[in-house]
Amino acid sequence: MKKTIPAVDDVDTSYLESLIGYNARRAALAVIGEFLEQMAIYDLKPVEFSVMSVVVHNPGVTSRQLCAALNILPPNLVGLIQILETRGLIERKPHPHDGRAVGIHPTDEGEALMMEAEVTAKELEMNVGSKLTPNQVQTLVTLLQKIYL
Amino acid sequence: MKKTIPAVDDVDTSYLESLIGYNARRAALAVIGEFLEQMAIYDLKPVEFSVMSVVVHNPGVTSRQLCAALNILPPNLVGLIQILETRGLIERKPHPHDGRAVGIHPTDEGEALMMEAEVTAKELEMNVGSKLTPNQVQTLVTLLQKIYL
């Protein structure tokens, strides 16, 4: 009996596609790819958008609070803050109670930019969600949050 | 009228939590974190697990096919293949039709390892999914696939 070396026509990924983690990662990368393209007009990467969004909705938030909320390590936030400050989108003011901390505040320019950017992000959600009904989008978000929150 | 510098008690992330991309990324990172811990006993990182899984279910698959299936760039797969080959989990044989290509095959050891690892991965899914009913897990996977497939 002769041993034949098999070739593969169509790759079967059905096992991986049964795993939550695999699907969540692939979906996240797809959406973030879209996001990168759409947000290029604002010169905002996903992390920068996240930071700006939290700052706009929480004026005076501290670095530590940002790190905890967005799961960023403190040393890695420093550079982000510096970039956003240099661009005039945020400013740092002394914290009212805690002399160690610094409050991060949006500038008028930062707020104006995020007003537009958050609308664009919502539109992008609609595009991604065009493959899903509004109900399905809501279900998806709810289920994802059950996992990590 | 006196200007007060505000402080933030509880950080409001409700806007971000309404975005599919944000939730998908956070959920993926949470699951992958669990995965990293559980798979440490097999010395398999998520990407290595993915590659091994596809190889086991598709003996003779080529590098290009792996790259396409797993969304990995060819130069970045080379090192992975070398590691797995050095560990004796896969072996490379000439492709039956195409002299340029190389077929990647699981060794007996590789198959045995993945038999166990895939069971562990499924158990891990159950843990993650313990926050979800089996029905919800199925719904979640289906919705995620609609986004990236």
Added chain:
DNA sequence: TATTGTTATACTCTATAACTATA
């Protein structure tokens, strides 16, 4: 003694250009 913000640094992941062998 603990925490905030920071620097320096290392490690991993991802991306691009260019080469060779074969189709």
Added chain:
DNA sequence: TATAGTTATAGAGTATAACAATA
């Protein structure tokens, strides 16, 4: 001319240790 696999390398993302200032 196009494709499979590879090399070298650059850039982004993520990680730990250690320090000064303040609590």
